Amino acid sequence: MMKKLWLLLLFSSLSLHAQNEDGLENKIKKIYQEALTQGKSYDWLDHLTNQIGGRLSGSLNAEWAVKWAKEELDALPLDSVWLQAVMVPKWVRGTFEYANIESSPGNTINVNICALGGSIATPSIGIRANVIEVKHIDDLAKLGKEKIKGKIIFFNRPMQVDLVNTFKAYGGAVDQRYSGAAEAAKYGALAVIVRSLNFRLDDYPHTGVMSYGDLPINKRIPAAAISTNHAELLSSMIALNPKLRFFIKQNCKNYPEVRSYNVIAEIKGQESPEKIILVGAHLDSWDLGDGAHDDGAGVVQSMEVLRLMSLKDFRPKNTIRVVLFANEENGLMGAKAYSKRVKKDKEQHLLALESDSGGFTPRGFIFDTKVQYLNKILSWKPYFDPYYIHLFEGNGSGADVSLLKGNSLVLAGLKTDSQRYFIHHHSEMDTFDQINKRELELGAATMAALVYLTDQLGLE
Amino acid sequence: MMKKLWLLLLFSSLSLHAQNEDGLENKIKKIYQEALTQGKSYDWLDHLTNQIGGRLSGSLNAEWAVKWAKEELDALPLDSVWLQAVMVPKWVRGTFEYANIESSPGNTINVNICALGGSIATPSIGIRANVIEVKHIDDLAKLGKEKIKGKIIFFNRPMQVDLVNTFKAYGGAVDQRYSGAAEAAKYGALAVIVRSLNFRLDDYPHTGVMSYGDLPINKRIPAAAISTNHAELLSSMIALNPKLRFFIKQNCKNYPEVRSYNVIAEIKGQESPEKIILVGAHLDSWDLGDGAHDDGAGVVQSMEVLRLMSLKDFRPKNTIRVVLFANEENGLMGAKAYSKRVKKDKEQHLLALESDSGGFTPRGFIFDTKVQYLNKILSWKPYFDPYYIHLFEGNGSGADVSLLKGNSLVLAGLKTDSQRYFIHHHSEMDTFDQINKRELELGAATMAALVYLTDQLGLE
Numbered sequence: 001m002m003k004k005l006w007l008l009l010l011f012s013s014l015s016l017h018a019q020n021e022d023g024l025e026n027k028i029k030k031i032y033q034e035a036l037t038q039g040k041s042y043d044w045l046d047h048l049t050n051q052i053g054g055r056l057s058g059s060l061n062a063e064w065a066v067k068w069a070k071e072e073l074d075a076l077p078l079d080s081v082w083l084q085a086v087m088v089p090k091w092v093r094g095t096f097e098y099a100n101i102e103s104s105p106g107n108t109i110n111v112n113i114c115a116l117g118g119s120i121a122t123p124s125i126g127i128r129a130n131v132i133e134v135k136h137i138d139d140l141a142k143l144g145k146e147k148i149k150g151k152i153i154f155f156n157r158p159m160q161v162d163l164v165n166t167f168k169a170y171g172g173a174v175d176q177r178y179s180g181a182a183e184a185a186k187y188g189a190l191a192v193i194v195r196s197l198n199f200r201l202d203d204y205p206h207t208g209v210m211s212y213g214d215l216p217i218n219k220r221i222p223a224a225a226i227s228t229n230h231a232e233l234l235s236s237m238i239a240l241n242p243k244l245r246f247f248i249k250q251n252c253k254n255y256p257e258v259r260s261y262n263v264i265a266e267i268k269g270q271e272s273p274e275k276i277i278l279v280g281a282h283l284d285s286w287d288l289g290d291g292a293h294d295d296g297a298g299v300v301q302s303m304e305v306l307r308l309m310s311l312k313d314f315r316p317k318n319t320i321r322v323v324l325f326a327n328e329e330n331g332l333m334g335a336k337a338y339s340k341r342v343k344k345d346k347e348q349h350l351l352a353l354e355s356d357s358g359g360f361t362p363r364g365f366i367f368d369t370k371v372q373y374l375n376k377i378l379s380w381k382p383y384f385d386p387y388y389i390h391l392f393e394g395n396g397s398g399a400d401v402s403l404l405k406g407n408s409l410v411l412a413g414l415k416t417d418s419q420r421y422f423i424h425h426h427s428e429m430d431t432f433d434q435i436n437k438r439e440l441e442l443g444a445a446t447m448a449a450l451v452y453l454t455d456q457l458g459l460e
Numbered sequence: 461m462m463k464k465l466w467l468l469l470l471f472s473s474l475s476l477h478a479q480n481e482d483g484l485e486n487k488i489k490k491i492y493q494e495a496l497t498q499g500k501s502y503d504w505l506d507h508l509t510n511q512i513g514g515r516l517s518g519s520l521n522a523e524w525a526v527k528w529a530k531e532e533l534d535a536l537p538l539d540s541v542w543l544q545a546v547m548v549p550k551w552v553r554g555t556f557e558y559a560n561i562e563s564s565p566g567n568t569i570n571v572n573i574c575a576l577g578g579s580i581a582t583p584s585i586g587i588r589a590n591v592i593e594v595k596h597i598d599d600l601a602k603l604g605k606e607k608i609k610g611k612i613i614f615f616n617r618p619m620q621v622d623l624v625n626t627f628k629a630y631g632g633a634v635d636q637r638y639s640g641a642a643e644a645a646k647y648g649a650l651a652v653i654v655r656s657l658n659f660r661l662d663d664y665p666h667t668g669v670m671s672y673g674d675l676p677i678n679k680r681i682p683a684a685a686i687s688t689n690h691a692e693l694l695s696s697m698i699a700l701n702p703k704l705r706f707f708i709k710q711n712c713k714n715y716p717e718v719r720s721y722n723v724i725a726e727i728k729g730q731e732s733p734e735k736i737i738l739v740g741a742h743l744d745s746w747d748l749g750d751g752a753h754d755d756g757a758g759v760v761q762s763m764e765v766l767r768l769m770s771l772k773d774f775r776p777k778n779t780i781r782v783v784l785f786a787n788e789e790n791g792l793m794g795a796k797a798y799s800k801r802v803k804k805d806k807e808q809h810l811l812a813l814e815s816d817s818g819g820f821t822p823r824g825f826i827f828d829t830k831v832q833y834l835n836k837i838l839s840w841k842p843y844f845d846p847y848y849i850h851l852f853e854g855n856g857s858g859a860d861v862s863l864l865k866g867n868s869l870v871l872a873g874l875k876t877d878s879q880r881y882f883i884h885h886h887s888e889m890d891t892f893d894q895i896n897k898r899e900l901e902l903g904a905a906t907m908a909a910l911v912y913l914t915d916q917l918g919l920e
Contacts, residue, residue: 036622162496164847164902199898361821361877363848387624388823390850417821417877419898438659438879442624 024456028383028449030313035445040307042437044072044300045359049290049432056117056287057327058090058258065283066261069324072303073265077310080268083261086337088327090258091118093287094251097224099193101237102128102245111230113193114205114288115252116177117330118212119223122191126249127152127222129190133238137175137183149188152246154238155180156195156231159422166199166418167357170425173197174208181223182213191222191248195231198422203227206427207286209330224248260284262334266321267310269455275318277451278352278408279305280400282328289430293421296432297359297440299324301414304444305451316455318350325400328356335400342407349408351454353447354398358424360416361439362446364391368402368411373459377410380453389446391415409459414447484916488843488909490773495905500767502897504532504760505819509750509892516577516747517787518550518718525743526721529784532763533725537770540728543721546797548787550718551578553747554711557684559653561697562588562705571690573653574665574748575712576637577790578672579683582651586709587612587682589650593698597635597643609648612706614698615640616655616691619882626659626878627817630885633657634668641683642673651682651708655691658882663687666887667746669790682710720744722794726781727770729915735778737911738812738868739765740860742788749890753881756892757819757900759784761874764904765911776915778810785860788816795860802867809868811914813907814858818884820876821899822906824851828862828871833919837870840913849906851875869919874907 035041052068055061066083073081097115100108115121129150132143135157140148155176159169174197181192196206205225212220226234237244263283269275281298285291306322308314326334342349353365364384367374374394381392396402397411404411416439424430495501512528515521526543533541557575560568575581589610594600595617600608615636619629634657641652656666665685672680686694697704723743729735741758745751766782768774786794802809813825824844827834834854841852857871864871876899884890 032624033622161898162493164492361879388851391848419821419902420896423896436880436883438621442879 024453025383027313027452031308031448031452032387032445034308034311035304035441035448036438039304039441039444041300041304041440041444044303045292045296045435045440046432048296048299049292053290054287055283055285055291057088057260057284057330058255059287062260062284066263069263069283069299073263076307078265078267078306081265084264084337084341085259085261086326086333087257088260088333089331090255091330092253092255094121094253097250099224099246099248101234102247103237103241111234112203112205112227113224113248114207115250116194116210116223116225117207117286118210118254119181119252120220121251121253122222122249124251126247127191128245128247130243131234131238131246133235137179140183140187145187148184151189152191152193152248153180153184153189154193154234156235158195159197159199161199166422170197170422177208177225178210179213181210181221182215185215185219185221189221193246193248194223194225196225196228197425198228200423201228201232203229204427204429206425207288208426222248222250224250260326262326262338263324264321265306266319267306267316269318270315271317273319274348276321276347276349277318277454278321278323278349278401279447279451280323280325280352281355282334282400283324284327284329286329286426288426288428289424290432291430292432292435293358293424293430294426295328295356297435297443298355301355301440301444301447305448308448309451314452318455320451320455328400332399332403335403339403339407342404347407349404350459351410351412351451352401352404352408353412353414353450354401355414355443355447356398357414357416357418358421359435359440359443360418360420362389362443363415363417364389365450366393366396366413366415368397368405369409373410376459380457383453384449387442387446414443416443484913485843487773487912491768491908491912492847492905494768494771495764495901495908496898499764499901499904501760501764501900501904504763505752505756505895505900506892508756508759509752513750514747515743515745515751517548517720517744517790518715519747522720522744526723529723529743529759533723536767538725538727538766541725544724544797544801545719545721546786546793547717548720548793549791550715551790552713552715554581554713557710559684559706559708561694562707563697563701571694572663572665572687573684573708574667575710576654576670576683576685577667577746578670578714579641579712580680581711581713582682582709584711586707587651588705588707590703591694591698591706593695597639600643600647605647608644611649612651612653612708613640613644613649614653614694616695618655619657619659621659626882630657630882637668637685638670639673641670641681642675645675645679645681649681653706653708654683654685656685656688657885658688660883661688661692663689664887664889666885667748668886682708684708684710720786722786722798723784724781725766726779727766727776729778730775731777733779734808736781736807736809737778737914738781738783738809738861739907739911740783740785740812741815742794742860743784744787744789746789746886748886748888749884750892751890752892752895753818753884753890754886755788755816757895757903758815761815761900761904761907765908768908769911774912778915780911780915788860792859792863795863799863799867802864807867809864810919811870811872811911812861812864812868813872813874813910814861815874815903815907816858817874817876817878818881819895819900819903820878820880822849822903823875823877824849825910826853826856826873826875828857828865829869833870836919840917843913844909847902847906874903876903
């Protein structure tokens, strides 16, 4: 009896050993199983979005998010958790914006707008003026100062709907939002209204960062986004009556910088603790929704990667670090501070992987790296096949990790199925109820799989 | 001036000619552009779901759907549109079901149930009895007649959440719904309650077809689905109090078969009109939602494929036919009638492609075909790369087209990103507002691309 038991134990131990040797497929399977059955990302996101909410840089919510994230990471069996102080911009929306179209004196239709992040307020009595609709910033030069002076410029170029890559469509339209006000101000415009960056026709305005560039303070003009439905309405009403007037009132304000923090935590590597594999996302969000997709999803997925790697099945050779960056949306100050520190301390990063394309079904990764490392990673594709992860492209990474260029062998971004992303992005529609638990968890598992393969197989 | 114009025209004509010769990539691009910018699928689906609604076989709505589909197809520039008569089952839910858990006499909690399709009613005063929870049909034999007789059997095995392929998880749990009542009845059970086939914990019961097999009519017992939240509740209450009683009342009814129709339309091939490429979906749906994902999406995508192929850019060599099948959900009578006709007329199908996995982002196809044809199709993968269509598997097709086995060189099914599918499937949650326009249109374009490549390049 005892002998049999002993043989059984020996046999179990041998087969366990064998599995540890060969079984990277099994480890990856374990990652997905754990994320889908015991995952914490969904509950974490529930708290971050529903208990804290939108967390714009400089806001009290942003500070609560820092405190919460540190506490949750402190509760995991990690080697260290710390905060890196960073100064961030503070812009406040104030009371909700108000706008209407006045087709004839006293005859108005209210429309949905929101101030763009960084915009100045209107005078307290608002601005009422005629509107000129344009499609491109270049159109301003063609119109010239004489026609633009004293008017409101309405940028109304839609995102290109026949681009399957929705981020490419975003890239093709975002100049209107980012630079529209600075450019129109040079021609004497009083304000700008920008069509929301949303494929769908609906009633929600989408905010986002804008910049006045080097425009002197006294030349700056207010900038707001208008919902796609109301952009269509305004455009058709201008076609009927070019003399109509638009009224806009907003009282947003820029304050001096305030202190915030990157939240950082890590598991020390068993073999090469000086080599770092980073997963990260940005903890800040815009203020209109609760920042569930942008980028609460990335935050809890990154935390989940660290939790998975802290389980006894996985003993990373290299240090696995999570960085929850402050202030991605309107300044990148968290990423700047982190990369500065990395350069100063000459820290060696193998991989820096960001999740910032929403909590949708993962499709793969984009990479910014040398061909030799990309080829190494491409050789791992078969490990991802059972999970329908197929997209491995060498054309980018993420806004935060991109600042580690030169200090990380590989920069990468998780890519999701992003057809729905711009419905939510920077708007009231970015809320927890729009997150699918399985999709969120699959994203976390997919990140963890890349992290674990990089850790176990190395890049050289 | 005239000379220059003439040269310009000649040059345009030459470059157009060159493009027609080489440009399959361009044609595929055109398909996607057209579907995303001028597509009709979304508006069609709006009508089918919001103006007609759920369209269970034998219902008035199902007849309206036939009429509507024929009219819409008649309005396209096709060669013929016709109806194929077919007898279909008629099962009617009646007034909404009612159920509660009685933890002690007079102390009840209402729970959400719905009758399974094909189930008989309870007596008009309902059934109240003790409940036995089981996970597997096999558990019935272990319990035996003595324990089961006079009880309600509660099948509560969840879908396996760690399967990334959600249809596989469905396949692993659906036996409880389909055969649970027939099996439990053999042991003297009074009724069965089945956990809804939904990964998510929510309040919606999900119906679906069940069968009594060869059980005599007087042995049949009522069967209903319970929402996942209430399945969890019931399970935890049974654990506390195994003597609790469950009350169920439903008055659904099976009527004699009625006449319905497959709706069929086609564009005759320019070169080989006798060779048919079929796209199809099922026009019927369950009655609880409006059948937007299952399978309104497939219906309008199939119609859109035919519309796209009717545009002047595409002159199919082979006949392109759409079949909107009657009665997939509870009988497959439409598919049976169609395949019978095909066999009788010795019609030659090259490809029969079905869309029945929801209007989500397309990921690729599954195929049931010979290796030689599969390899041919796999050689077309590069055409699909720009659209992130990557999944080409040789492990299935679709319920309706599978009956054409032996009469079509290739059977195929569109595969979508199906993580969210079972939230909606067969429930009140299957509604038009849960459809994303771009995702729906991308599915139609992806089907059209496969159809066009098959048409132009052939399978041999």
